Amino acid sequence: MxxxxxxxxxxxxxxxxxxxxxxxxxxxxxxxxxxxxxxxxxxxxxxxxxxxxxxxxxxxxxxxxxxxxxxxxxxxxxxxxxxxxxxxxxxxxxxxxxxxxxxxxxxxxxxxxxSLLPVESETDDLQDHIIILGFGRVGQIIAQLLSERLIPFVALDVRSDRVAVGRALDLPVYFGDAGSREVLHKVGAERACAAAITLDTPGANYRAVWALSKYFPNVKTFVRAHDVDHGVNLEKAGATAVVPETLEPSLQLAAAVLSQAKLPTSEIAATINEFRNRHLSELTELCATTGSSLGYGFSRVMSMSKSKPLTSDDESESVDGALAI
Incomplete structure (x- = not known):
């Protein structure tokens, strides 16, 4: 005024x-x-x-x-x-x-x-490769592990700065929507064996899982879930395996805190494994109630439980297998 x-x-x-x-x-x-x-x-x-x-x-x-x-x-x-x-x-x-x-x-x-968009001619020689959807911190770690083992992969992200980081490292990272059928086709989804979905938002993860399940059912999808409800929705959308994004980081942080408390290493490992087994057992009970496997490898566990009771050793092996997934 x-x-x-x-x-x-x-x-x-x-x-x-x-x-x-x-x-x-x-x-x-x-x-x-x-x-x-x-x-x-x-x-x-x-x-x-x-x-x-x-x-x-x-x-x-x-x-x-x-x-x-x-x-x-x-x-x-x-x-x-x-x-x-x-x-x-x-x-x-x-x-x-x-x-x-x-x-x-x-x-x-x-x-x-x-210049960052995928070109079909650049990926037409890929076969049985891995598609990484989301090139943030988690996607970059997965890409590094695959590179060290010389496993072919291609990555997608909608943030040009992340794509530029990948290109600077001479990695096959492209700009594109992970939920687009056309973009997935350009990175050879019909020839891929699996997809690791690590996008930033639950909605984006859901779209990517749905698109792969609908248009490229040959691709096994491994996706991180924000929580149990998100995991159930992802599995309903067609996810092969759902991994909780907070469980393992929380356990690693807890182990570091326990080590600072001067606990023996063996006791820390036992405490962490006990919590992990209890957490996964609770999810198993939830799966039995809802009829969902949540993708933690529980499909195998539940089918085994129908044929014979699980012993403590069997449960440990099953949980280890689930974590490996």
């Missing part, structure tokens, strides 16, 4: 060309300056330009500085009013400058992403 009341419309009309010139110099100058500083500090060019456009308008402190300069006799009231107009108009342009930066970023990103 204060800024608006200080603007003189007559001054804007009478000095329109001067105000336009100063306004252009302010926005262009600050954009170039911030872009240069961003590049010096390692920010990408397009990101630096976006930041420059968003910081190009003048700030509220200018009004305080101009008012004080007038009181000190450093600026004339007429020049101060002119600068008030320039800063006020530049602030009003902020949403359009931000939108312009977003538009430029989307154009550059679309151009960059084209």
């Amino acid at each position: 204060t800024v608006g009341m200080s603007i003189d419309p007559k001054l804007l009309l009478s000095n329109f060309s001067t105000i336009s010139l100063v306004l252009g110099l302010l926005i262009i100058g600050k954009t170039l300056l911030v872009t240069l500083i961003g590049r010096v500090f390692g920010v990408s060019t397009i990101a630096a330009v976006r930041v420059g456009l968003m910081l190009a308008p003048g700030g509220e402190f200018a009004f305080v500085a101009f008012g004080d300069a007038v009181n000190q006799g450093l600026l004339s009231p007429q020049l101060s009013s002119l600068l008030f107009l320039v800063v006020g108009i530049s602030m009003a342009l902020t949403p359009w400058l931000a939108a312009g930066g977003q538009f430029l970023a989307s154009k550059f990103e679309q151009h960059d992403v084209r």
